Amino acid sequence: MKTAIVLLSGGMDSCVTVALVREAGYDVAALHVNYGQRTQQRELQAFTDICDHYAIRKRLICDISHLAAIGGSSLTDTTIVVSKANLTSKEIPSSYVPFRNANILAIATSWAEVCGAQAIAIGAVEEDSSGYPDCRDVFFRAFEHVIATGTKPETTIRILTPVIHLSKADIVREGIRLNAPLHHTWSCYQGEGLACGECDSCALRLRGFYEAGTTDPIPYAIRP
Amino acid sequence: MKTAIVLLSGGMDSCVTVALVREAGYDVAALHVNYGQRTQQRELQAFTDICDHYAIRKRLICDISHLAAIGGSSLTDTTIVVSKANLTSKEIPSSYVPFRNANILAIATSWAEVCGAQAIAIGAVEEDSSGYPDCRDVFFRAFEHVIATGTKPETTIRILTPVIHLSKADIVREGIRLNAPLHHTWSCYQGEGLACGECDSCALRLRGFYEAGTTDPIPYAIRP
Numbered sequence: 001m002k003t004a005i006v007l008l009s010g011g012m013d014s015c016v017t018v019a020l021v022r023e024a025g026y027d028v029a030a031l032h033v034n035y036g037q038r039t040q041q042r043e044l045q046a047f048t049d050i051c052d053h054y055a056i057r058k059r060l061i062c063d064i065s066h067l068a069a070i071g072g073s074s075l076t077d078t079t080i081v082v083s084k085a086n087l088t089s090k091e092i093p094s095s096y097v098p099f100r101n102a103n104i105l106a107i108a109t110s111w112a113e114v115c116g117a118q119a120i121a122i123g124a125v126e127e128d129s130s131g132y133p134d135c136r137d138v139f140f141r142a143f144e145h146v147i148a149t150g151t152k153p154e155t156t157i158r159i160l161t162p163v164i165h166l167s168k169a170d171i172v173r174e175g176i177r178l179n180a181p182l183h184h185t186w187s188c189y190q191g192e193g194l195a196c197g198e199c200d201s202c203a204l205r206l207r208g209f210y211e212a213g214t215t216d217p218i219p220y221a222i223r224p
Numbered sequence: 225m226k227t228a229i230v231l232l233s234g235g236m237d238s239c240v241t242v243a244l245v246r247e248a249g250y251d252v253a254a255l256h257v258n259y260g261q262r263t264q265q266r267e268l269q270a271f272t273d274i275c276d277h278y279a280i281r282k283r284l285i286c287d288i289s290h291l292a293a294i295g296g297s298s299l300t301d302t303t304i305v306v307s308k309a310n311l312t313s314k315e316i317p318s319s320y321v322p323f324r325n326a327n328i329l330a331i332a333t334s335w336a337e338v339c340g341a342q343a344i345a346i347g348a349v350e351e352d353s354s355g356y357p358d359c360r361d362v363f364f365r366a367f368e369h370v371i372a373t374g375t376k377p378e379t380t381i382r383i384l385t386p387v388i389h390l391s392k393a394d395i396v397r398e399g400i401r402l403n404a405p406l407h408h409t410w411s412c413y414q415g416e417g418l419a420c421g422e423c424d425s426c427a428l429r430l431r432g433f434y435e436a437g438t439t440d441p442i443p444y445a446i447r448p
């Protein structure tokens with residue numbers, strides 16, 4: 001059976017990515033990183049709950065807290081305010097963690113090369129998102145070329161991005177179609193008990209559920 | 225003044241890279257990673273000694289011990305034997321740490337983007353080396369494209385590889401010309417008190433000093 005390493009943050013997009021990759025016939029190995037983000041504990045809980053739901057045995061949890069030491073993001077530096085959502089802005093928001101996805105993909109590639117996985121899957125969303133540069137298709141295609149040049153000649157690893165061109169509403173619909181455990185997922189950038197309802201990530205998620213004609217099962221402090 | 229982040233393992237190649245990058249007019253920030261390698265403590269000592277020698281104040285030491293957890297290399301897995309040198313083999317040796325350089329370059333890029341560095345320098349050697357795939361020019365050029373696509377539009381970071389096409393003898397000569405502290409460097413894969421003299425890294429280094437017509441200043445258990 002072919003194996004895919006799924007980057008499983010514990011958010012809705014990565015959870016639906018697990019569901020889609022399983023549907024495509026892959027055995028899933030799950031990678032999670034703690035990078036000193038504000039909601040680290042809550043995300044790790046979501047990761048564990050989703051892995052348990054799908055009985056995923058191959059799990060790797062990595063600590064890359066140097067991203068917090070490097071800083072430059074409101075997600076890892078508590079002196080930078082997490083902006084309230086502005087879904088019409090074209091600016092890259094303060095929540096951008098510089099080059100985070102490359103750091104995580106590099107770990108995933110090391111793991112994939114050693115365990116013989118054929119693919120790495122990531123739940124990045126390009127259009128209906130915050131505009132992070134490392135969530136774009138052009139970045140993932142460039143990273144595939146880095147994998148091809150930086151691993152053994154016999155190693156072949158594809159990067160799967162099954163939700164990259166979906167809207168958040170489409171992702172909700174796919175999650176429901178595949179009976180994904182969306183109630184276990186966590187997307188909020190700043191709350192760990194109740195989702196704040198005000199950050200970019202909450203706003204995108206809530207709009208997705210609204211446009212899909214359904215209700216988000218997780219608890220919010222504020223529902224706009 | 226322009227800044228370069230130098231990946232400073234503490235080996236001879238990275239030490240000479242610091243010297244060359246300084247000569248080219250860059251202020252140097254030094255990045256070191258502990259990845260669970262056998263000689264982790266000795267390499268960290270070499271890093272510190274070289275930084276002290278050059279009065280480098282900007283230092284970042286990161287722990288990516290998940291590379292050891294992932295395994296697949298004799299450098300991080302003590303159940304895999306460090307092969308004796310075979311400098312004529314075309315095979316990738318067991319000391320290859322899967323995709324290690326991509327992991328380190330990703331950290332360096334995050335740091336460079338936040339601190340505004342214009343370049344990342346790495347002392348990789350392509351021809352006169354062990355044949356690791358992530359030490360080749362084609363890999364670094366691919367990684368530059370990943371940086372261009374995965375960071376903010378205003379971020380521009382070059383990857384400098386000033387010793388990539390040099391022989392080990394040339395690197396020794398450049399080190400001597402620039403008065404680099406080669407006595408502080410450490411290259412051995414398995415020894416921390418005395419260099420073993422038998423691993424690939426020792427063999428390449430000793431041949432370099434021999435061909436440069438000089439003597440390596442560090443202590444060896446065996447000098448072939």
